[in-house]
Amino acid sequence: MTDQNAIDAEAEADAGDGAEAETDDTELPRDVVDEIERLTRLERSAVDDNEIEAYETRRDELLDEHDFTARIRDEDGDDVLVLHPEEWHEDGVIRTDRIEDIDRAAEIYLEGTEDPDDWEAVDERNRALVADVREAHGDVHGDNAALLADFAGNHYAKPMESLTSEELAEFRRDYVVRNAWPSEKQQEVIAESVRLVFETAGEPVPESQF
Structure with missing residues (x-):
């Protein structure tokens, strides 16, 4: 005879695993961060309008797939690419009360002394x-x-x-x-x-x- 309590416990465990997996999926994978950085650099150095648009479109698609946003922040004259979860924003403004884990963000120096590759x-x-x-x-x-x-x-x-x-x-x-x-x-x-x-x-x- 099947133990209903055991079934319920297993279902709860599966649900918990699913929730954990969903949380992991909200992080921006390292290879995606690298690709977004690459596309941003290509866009900044391109001179052809079609080329610029293609890089922007591909970058936006990647960000949308992971529910992230990107912006360029000026830091003492150096440009920094900032990647944030979309849920942190409301009407283009960061809502600090929605930031539960700052490590989910990513920042990449695009120029200046902080850029390790100069x-x-x-x-x-x-x-x-x-x-x-x-x-x-x-x-x-x-x-x-x-x-x-x-x-x-x-x-x-x-x-x-x-x-x-x-x-x-x-x-x-x-x-x-x-x-x-x-x-x-x-x-x-x-x-x-x-x-x-x-x-x-x-x-x-x-x-x-x-």
């Missing part, structure tokens, strides 16, 4: 190299160099000429396909453009880059 300095260096490539080899190669600068800075926070063969393969096979909108002319010469970036920087081109 992303801004890396980006400035890469943009200078893009300008050199454009001046020496024309706009098509310059535009491709700009794509590589976006990739190197936003994905690896490193100078373009420091990218490895594996990272360059990722750029060509993944980043260019999914995140960039190169023209037909750009696509035809992208391998040559990468070579010109390294040559302009005075560095050897990694072998087996694609």
Whole structure:
């Protein structure tokens, strides 16, 4: 004979497990935070309106999936990306009485000394190299160099000429396909453009880059 009390106790335990799982789901996973940061950096560095809109849309979709909001806060002249649970807000204002666990929030320095990768300095260096490539080899190669600068800075926070063969393969096979909108002319010469970036920087081109 089935013990009804045992069934009820098991049901309560299952409900408790479900509630705990639901609580865990309200946290913003680390990989999602990283992706939101990446998309924000890409949006800030992009110059094409369609590209900017695409990054914004994807970031907003990720935030909506987890019921979070994002804003940029100025902290002593440095921009900080702030991610908060949507439930903390009312009419765009933080309700402190709704904050039950401050650790649910996430803050990412996008510039300044608190940015561990010194992303801004890396980006400035890469943009200078893009300008050199454009001046020496024309706009098509310059535009491709700009794509590589976006990739190197936003994905690896490193100078373009420091990218490895594996990272360059990722750029060509993944980043260019999914995140960039190169023209037909750009696509035809992208391998040559990468070579010109390294040559302009005075560095050897990694072998087996694609």
